[in-house]
Amino acid sequence: DAGITQSPRYKITETGRQVTLMCHQTWSHSYMFWYRQDLGHGLRLIYYSAAADITDKGEVPDGYVVSRSKTENFPLTLESATRSQTSVYFCASSAAGDGQETQYFGPGTRLLVL
Amino acid sequence: AQTVTQSQPEMSVQEAETVTLSCTYDTSESDYYLFWYKQPPSRQMILVIRQEAYKQQNATENRFSVNFQKAAKSFSLKISDSQLGDAAMYFCAYRSDPGANSKLTFGKGITLSVRP
DSSP states (O other): OOOHHHEHHHHHHEEOOOOEEEESSSSOEEEEEEEEEEETTEEEEEEEETTTTEEESSOTTTEHHHHHHHSTOEEESSOOOGGGOOEEEEEEEEEOOOTTTEEOOOEEEEEEOO | OEEOOOOOEEEEEEEETTTEEEOOOSSSSSSEEEEEEEEOOOOOOEEEEEEEEOOOOOOTTTEEEEEEEEETEEEEEOOOOGGGOOEEEEEEEEEEEESSOOOOOEOOEEEEEEEO
């Protein structure tokens, strides 16, 4: 039971480079989410997706791009990384329908932008 | 917009004692869900307990229980018989009634330390 995985777990990049963080879930959950965690802010939603090919902005979407061509994958791309995007990134998923509202989180990706 | 407030940044408890972590929220909705997540040093987000707003009975999971006061918009977590493994950051989170916009809104978290 793989659940939800993220790759890479750690990433160091330079300002201006493009970076893609991967998220994969094996539950066939409809909903997937990307959060970032920073000191003093808790977790903030970047983007979310209700189903394949349906995505929407969260609280802090600027500088990020997502896609969801397959239900199980939800990659997050930083088109031109900035130092302010240094953070820990969490992917999460949840099923649809009543009683399925709990979100399950991946292990996180630590990103350092130099 | 919904907001979640955890006003205590840090708390400490003696092993085997009981501790209560506070959380308040603001919403105009009547149906929603509340959660407590634990984040140990590994950074993994682990669901501790959840509460449906339409249920009057407080949720309980082994040593973890909540005190849900809907009118006061308060959702505190009680940890009984604290163990060293309970040391972690705890986040309170809110989610609207299931729908297309089913995101979680998190508080800023509280760091719990357990003294042996």
